[in-house]
Each structure stands twice: as C-alpha cells, then as structure tokens.
Amino acid sequence: MGLRDDLERYRDVGEQRRQDLSEFIQYGDLGQSLPGEVKIPIKIVDLPAFEYDQLDKGGVGQGDGGTPQPGDPVGQPQPQPGDGDEEGDPGEEGGEHEYYEMDPEEFAQELDEELGLDLDPKGKKVIEETEGDYTDITRTGPASTLDFERLFKQGLKRKLAMEFDENYIEEALRVEDWGPDEVYAWARQQNIPVSHAWIVDADSNLPDDERDRWTSIDEMTEHVERESPVERIRRKGLKQVPFRREDERYRYPEIVEEKEKNVVVVNIRDVSGSMREKKRELVERTFTPLDWYLTGKYDNAEFVYIAHDADAWSVERDEFFGIRSGGGTRISSAYELAAELLEEYPWDEWNRYVFAAGDSENSSNDTEERVIPLMERIPANLHAYVETQPSGNAINATHAEEVERHFEGSDDVAVAYVTGPEDVVDAIYTILSTESNDE
Template sequence: MGLKDDLERYRDVGEERRQDLAEFIQYGDLGQSRGDSVRIPIKIVDLPEFEYDQRDQGGVGQGEGAEEGDPVGQPQPQPGDDDGDEDGEPGEEGGEHEYYEMDPEEFAEELDEQLGLDLEPKGKKVIEEKEGDFTDITRTGPSSTLDFERLFKKGLKRKLAMDFDEDYVREALKVEGWGPATVYEWARERNIPVSKAWIDDAYDDLPSDEKAVWDSIEEMEDNVEKVETSQRIRREGVDQIPFRREDERYRYPEIVEEREKNVVVVNIRDVSGSMRQKKRELVERTFTPLDWYLTGKYDNAEFVYIAHDADAWEVERDEFFGIRSGGGTRISSAYELAAEILEEEYPWSEWNRYVFAAGDSENSSNDTEEKVIPLMKQIPANLHAYVETQPSGNAINATHAEEVERNFRDADNVAVAYVSSPEDVVDAIYDILSTEDQ
C-alpha cells in the first residue's frame, strides 16, 4: 500500500468520524454554520506528511550563523520537547476538532435519506420563455416549415379511401342488359367508391361488341377476380397522390416556459417575556435545519423573519433567535404582518410559500380561534406549521398548538409539532416536512 492509498484511507476514516446528522441537529453547535455551508464537527485524523527536523539548520557540524570550526553548542529546546515546561502537561488541552462542510443541497439529500422524506419542489415563477421542439401545428406558415410527412399521409389516406379496381367495374358494364345506372347501384351495394360520372364515361368508351360479354353479374363475379387496393399499390405503386390545400399544416416551435423553483420561508417567533432561553434555543434548533433543508431543495430561497409579542415587526436573522421582550402575546399580529409582506412581495402565483411559527403556545384570550386560524386559512401556502416549545411541559394557558391542531386536523398543509427537549427536534422536523410530502 502506497502513500496515496494511505491518504485516501485517512480521509475516509475522518469522514466516518463526522458527527451523526441527527445528533448534530439535536446537540451540535449550529452557530458554526452559515446559510450556504453547514459545518459538522469531526475528530481530526492527522494525514501523514514529511516534516523537517527543526534542529537540522545547517551542514554537518555547522549551525546557523556559525563559522567553520566553531564549537557546536548544546541543542536548544524545541517546542514540543519534554523540557519540563510548566505551562502545561501532555493531554491537558481539549481534543481538537475540524469540520466536515456540506452545502445545503447535500444537507437536504442526507436529511431526506435519514428521515425517509421525498419532497419534490414545484416550479413557480416563469423566468424564461424559449422555443422548444417543432411540435405544434398551424394552418399557415413559411414553406420551409410545411409538414410534408403529414400532408403525404393525408393524401395517401384519401387515395386509399377513393381508390377502386377500375377493371373490375368495367367488367360489370359488360353484363348483358346492364347500363350505367344498374352498375352504379351494384357498386354502392358493395361499397366501391366509384362516381356516376366515371361509370358513364367508362360505358361510353366500351365497344358495342363488349357490352354483352357476361350473361349475368353472378357469372362475371365468378370469373373475374377483384384486386384489393393494398395489393394493387404493392404491385404497381402509386402514380398520383391527391393533395389538397386544406391538408397543409405548418410546424412551429412549442413555447416552453422555464420555471424557477423558488421559495419564501416566513419564520415567526414569539419573543414575549415567557419565552426564556431554553425555549428560544429549541426554536433555533428546529428552525435552522428547516432553513438549510429548503435552501438545498429550491433554486432560490428567501427568508422573512418576524418577531412578535403583542405586536409584530420584521427583523434580520441575526436578531431573530435572541430577541426577548417584556410584553404580552398576540400571535395574530405576526400573521397579519406575514400576510401583508407575502401579498406585496411574494405573490402565490410566483412563489412557493412556507409559514413556520414557534412559541410556547401561550396567546391572548380568543386570539387563536378568532384571528389566527382565519388568517392561516386566508394565507395560501405549501405548508403552515406551528412548533410548541415547552421544556417543562404544558402550561395551563398554553393552548394555541392544541387549538390549531384541532381546527386543521383534516388539512393536508398544516403541521403541529411539540418540542420539549433537543431529543424531540428531529421528530418535529420530520412531522413538519412529511406533512407536505403526504
């Protein structure tokens, strides 16, 4: 095994030591990551490499700056030598860590695999219209786009429908006592597509001595074989195809709309006085992976962050998880602001929408039933979700999540999740994302 093989083996070992994705979501340091790069800790595995001895500074018997023949002094202590350094003892420092970096696309793929999800993003906003294949048909157009194959097939179909065995019909005109009218009726009974004018002309062209060759039509049919059109065409080919102007069709390219898979995610958080640190941390641990996941799934992802107590206001992501106010709680204020922002900036016809809210389920009296639920019904979205964070269990007046769940029990675009500890986070994420998947 060579050095190159060793390097590959060491890299594989390092990747295997990466923190499990579910464990990272539940307990990892999410703050080390950015929106475009998820950093998951791994234990360092030092790759083998050549290293020069720090004490080897010159030629044989010659130190740095020494003249030839000068005595060589004692080697000076080097960093890492066991020199009795009092600043620390071996093993005193914490274990080193590096990070396995994955982009949101890889994060979404791994989360799909780990949780068994299969979310298929939808294209919404038309970003380009372009000409596709020449599959559409019109009655007019330049001669270069004439669909000759279609025209030929139409003509050939007409030829087959109009064709008949002319010799066979002429033999019927040779039956004694039969004239053009009688032959025409006989031909119609046998579905022979011959016109009265053709029969008249053919009868006139017959010599007088050939107008009584057969004593009866039965004798003629017994002695003359009718040749089918398909047989005759295979044997003789086609001399003429009856094209008509109304058969002409011209090809033109199909107009293909290229749609961008874009999404806007509205994150709503209760920042009232009851939302203490543990509750805020559970919101961050749930919402952050959701943001990464949807960023990885869609071509273009934008995020709106709304904080609320009794009133609501839009904030930057950096502020979102840390804000805490001393006010009361009116969740409907956040949905009113979300509806306004979505209507003005992210029309439903052009954007996929996710509206995620989180808090401890405490809300002002009747606000959930009278305002929040009607607003959720009025805001079109791929998915609405509410995440209740109650580390110590449900409070007596924490009923918002239960009311939402009860009202939307049969809805296929509303999810409610309960998170009381980091162990619940992955299940909550699955409950939310699998609701749209279903």
C-alpha cells in the same frame, strides 16, 4: 498490513468521517454555520506516531554528569516544560476543530435521502420564454419548416380513399341487362368511390359479346373477388400522391416558459416571558435546518423573521433566536404582520412557507377567533406550527392542539411537537412531508 495502509485506514475512518446529519441537527453546534454554508463537525482520529515521553527523564542510569556507580543515590525527575504539574496560567487557546462544509443544496439532498423526503419545488415566476422543439403546427410558414411527412400522409390517405378496383366495376357492367346507371347505383351502395362518368366511359369500351357474362350481380360478386386499394397499390405501385394546398402544415417551435423557483419563508417566533432558553434553543434547532433545506431546494429563497409577544414586529435573523420579552402572548399579531409583509411576494410568483413556533400559550380565544381564520386567508404551500414544551404541556398551552384539530387531514397545515432535541428531526419530517406535491 504496512504503515502506509494504516495511515490510509485512519484517514478513512477519521478526517473524512463527519458527524451524522440527524445527530448534528439534534445536538450539533449550528452556530458555526452561515445561511449559505453548513459546517458539520468531522470526527477526528489521531494518527499513530512515536513520541518521546518527557516523564522518563531522570532515574537510574540517566544522569547529567557521567555514569553513576552502583549504589549511588539518584535524585527525583525534575518537572519538564509541558508537564501537567507545571505552575502557570490556564491555557487560553482552544483546540483545533475540523468541519465538513456543504452548501444548502447538498444539505437538502442529503436530508431528502436520510428522511425519505420527496419535495418537488414548483416554479412560479416566468423569467424567460425560449423556443423549444418544433412540435407545434401552423398553416403558413417558410418552406424549410414544411412538415412533409404529414403532407405525404394526408395525400396517401386521399389516394387510398380515391382508389377503387376498376376490374371489379367492369365485371358489374357484364351483368345481364345492367347499364351504367344500375352499376353506378350499386357502386354507391358498396361505398366504391367511382364516378358516373368513369362508368359510362368503361361501358362504351366494353365488347357487346361480354355484356351478359353474369345473370345477376350476386353471381358476379360470388365469382369475382374485389381487390382492396392497399393490395392494388402494392401490385401496381404508387406512381403519384395527390397533394393539395390545404394539406400543407408548417412546424414552428413550442414556446417554453422557464420558471424560476422562488420561495419566501416567514419564520414566526413567540418571544414572550414564558419562552425561556430551552424553548428558544428548540425553535432554533428546528427552524435553522428548515431554512437551509428550502434554500437548497429553491433557486431564490428569501426569509422574513417576525417576533411577537402581544404585539409583533419584524427582526433580522441575527436577532430572531435570542430575543426575549416580558410581555404577554397574542399569536394573531404575528399572522397579521405576515399577511402584510407577504403582499410584496405575490402568490402567483412566489412559493410561500409560514412557520411559527412557541410554547402554545396564547391569549384567550385568539387561536380560534383570529389565528385560524388568518391561516385560512393567507395562501401558502404550507403553514406549520412547532410547539416547544421541554417540561410537558402547560395547562393553558392549547394553541397547537386547536390548530391541529381544526386542520386535521389538511395537506397544507402541519403541527409538530418538540419536547427535546431528540424530537427535532421527527418534527422536520412532519413539516416537510405534509406539503402536497399536487399542482
């Protein structure tokens, strides 16, 4: 293997090998990414190269002024620029970092593959009506759109319904003591589509010496085989098909409604005094990938951020994960504000996701009396609550359990528990796999 092959191998396992997606979500630096651009660190492998070791300067056989003689004393190597013992200020420049950049659509696709998700976004808002295939039928239209195939089939059906075996009817006229009336009555019983006038005309052309060929109709049917209309057409050919005006149908294009896949995501976070730094970080690690994922899945994604303690208020994304308040907690205040803000996003035009997170601490009876009824009244593809308790459940942290117990078995409410970064990917899967794909 040559040097060129070595270089290619190092590039393959190095610069183009980025951090595992699950590892990135759990432990990576999410702050380097933007809402529309996900940056995943690349694992860098230094390429092999020959370098001159500065520490080898000086010593026996290396002098500045001629060649030393055996036994001459030699001084110690002098510090060189860049040596680790050189005096000076600590470096202020950070090392270079490489990132693999992907858009939210690629992120969503890879997360689907990694977690085995199958979320199929629903289109709601009609943005355009277009003409599709000519699959619909009307009774009028331009000649160029006449459905001739259908017209021919209708005419052929009529032709088959009108056809009968003339020879078979004539043989019935040869039954002894039978005339046109008896033959016509018998033909009606046999569902033979022959008119009385045709029978009378055929009887008038029948020779007298042939009128008593058969002693009974049973004898005639026993010896004469009736030919079907299809066999008759095959034998004689199809000279004409009886088309009628009422058989005409004209094709026109199906009107296709193109629907835009719109989504509004309401992110709710508890910012009360109990939500310390580790809890806030777990909220960010869970909500940020969810935002990227839904942005990649939908044509148009909008986000609403709500912070709350005992009261709720709308914030910008940049503030959302860093806010901390010293107040108490009333989670229902956030859902009241969410219901108000969602009025701008009609349910018949927008997909909705309502994601809330906190440490499950809530004011007395607020979950049962206010939050759960509000969740039931707010139409959404999915309601989710993420409990973040790094040190385990506190005694009064019961909100998640109450919600989970009330909505057990529901396909539009998910509850996830996150005690550390290692739980984040599982929580994301729990949330995204809960939504039903049924229309």
